[in-house]
Amino acid sequence: MAQAPVTTRGRGGRAGTWYLFLVPALLLYSLFVVYPLLTGLSYSVFSWKGTVRDAFVGVDNYVGLFTNEAFRSKLLPALGHNLALFAGTMLVQNTMGLAFALAFSRARRGKRALQIIFATPYLVNPLVIGYLWTLLLSPTFGPANTLLRAIGPDELAKPWLGDPSTALPMVILITTWQWVGFPMLLFSAAIGGIPAEYAEAARVDGASSWRVFWHITLPLLRPAIGTITVLSFIGSMNTFALVYALGGSSGGPAGSTDVLGLLFYRAAFASGDINAVGTASALAVFLFTFIFGTTILLNRILRQGEEAM
Amino acid sequence: MTPRRGAVMVPLMLWGYALVAMIPLFVMVLGSLRPTQDLFNDPIGLPNKLYLSNYTRAWTEASFSTYVLNSVVVVTGAVILGAAVSVLAAYPLGRRKFTGRGFFIGYFISGMTLPGHFGVLPLFYLLDGLNLVDSRLGLMLVYAAGSVPFNVFVLSAFFRQLPGELDEAAALDGAGPFATFRHIMLPLVRPAIATVVVFQFVPLWNDFFYPLVLLRDESKLTIPVGLTHFFGRFQNDWGTLFAGLVMTTLPLVILFGIATRQIVAGLTAGMNR
DSSP states (O other): OTTHHHHHHHHHTOHHHHHHHHHHHHHHHIIIIIHHHHHHHHHTTEEEETTEEEEEOTTHHHHHHHHOHHHHHHHHHHHHHHHHHHHHIIIIIIHHHHHHHHHHHHOOSSHHHHHHHHHGGGGSOHHHHHHHHHHHTOTTTOHHHHHHHHHSOGGGOSOTTTSHHHHHHHHHHHHHHHHTHHHHHHHHHHHHTSOHHHHHHHHHTTOOHHHHIIIIIHHHTHHHHHHHHHHHHHHHHTOOHHHHHHHTTTTSSTTTTOOHHHHHHHHHHSOOOTTHHHHHHHHHHHHHHHHHHHHHHHHHHHHHHHHHO | OOHHHHHHHHHHHHHHHHHHHHHHHHHHHHHHTSOHHHHHHOSSOOOSSOOOHHHHHHHHTTOHHHHHHHHHHHHHHHHHHHHHHHHHHHHHHHHOOOTTHHHHHHHHHGGGTSOGGGGHHHHHHHHHHTTOTTOHHHHHHHHHHHHHHHHHHHHHHHHHHSOTHHHHHHHHTTOOHHHHIIIIIHHHTHHHHHHHHHHHHHHHHHOOHHHHHHOOOGGGOOHHHHHHHHHHHTTTOHHHHHHHHHHHHHHHHHHHHHHHHHHHHHHHHHHTO
């Protein structure tokens, strides 16, 4: 080891110096990241009177999340919307990303330029994207509805974001529009890593394109599918700015796009409840555990699938 | 699908979607160059002359000048502070053996998986106690602190790759740890510092949650929360709204243009974990 002499000297006289190098980063990170996260845990086991900590109540705040009818009637739909967003992302965005990646694996010209174009919306602030689509989809002056009126029957032109039955599907489509470049690039990289001889050999044996995809390409893409599934889950659970721009802090219209992030924000800063701090802290810990736990579980299930092959 | 039909259909589908991906962004830019009345009369149309009043209105009347200045100050301050404290810590963590090194590495890196948002309530009261709520300095410190785990991770890996003889030679010449760090090490890790600075800039520029919670005063807002106020006040002036959206997006497009290499380096640093 070339470093050995320096190491010995450092250990001898000046070991303390190295701690000095760490101090600024330790202070900043401990104070503003670690301390709040740990304190959040303790907040959740007390009842609160406004900003004043009251009595130790154990798990009461947690139980309250599911027994307090006023809160539960918000929590369950919000959770459902996050999960619907995850399902929609998997079905629409990631399927499209895979289809594009397969198409690119055959395309000869313009591949690089097209991939950049597909990924461009991903660079734009989600808040900007939300507001942009609010304008585009506006029932009165929105270009999208003007276009729909011009090319199709009038029923197609409607307040897509203003109607509770279509608002959440629109959120899924807009999310897809922003993010589709990401699974596309990951799948492209994974497909590029599959030796071409596999598919050729199968074709020589008379397999159709579909069978080659189903029996050779898809199984070999399992690790990529696993990664994308986990990242999509985390992304769907943490969505905030986009839905805020599309439907405001209450997830309008009529709560049809309310999600956990918005609910947490309202519980913490806009509920007016005397025990808001206790409830919101319990919600934060619950959400963290749920998201983190499910991520680990998903990882384990997907890994097992890989090993079983 | 026969090969011949596929040869036509596949590029057609790809270029078709390219239009879907780009048209909304074109509409945003074109809309920002047309008077609002034009937009209402003819939602799908092109600007007929160079019309920049939307931009001047958004910049002055809608206080975009204030938002942009605040964003530049807060985000630049945060990435510089975050990089400075991290590069100091990364040097001994990446190159030296001392008691507790493994613990400190774990302590810093574990922050990469923790979603800081969940600590926002205690953070709010902590900043309140320090008189840093509704303060640009407070937001800057929060951002800088949040950037430490990723920065330490990338920078300490970079320090580790530098040849070992460097500090040895400096030590033989009688240079102390701080002199070695400043004159030998710091110049060598400059590319890595550029990577973490650029890479942190993008999410902080776009961040909406912390300023939403921590800032109140209109004169202190950064662009994202400013944008939500702006959309409330100018909801009937579409031309100005489009101009505001373009102004929010443009700095990042420019940054990507000049620093693609640093951004890609940051992405791959995160992936090769």
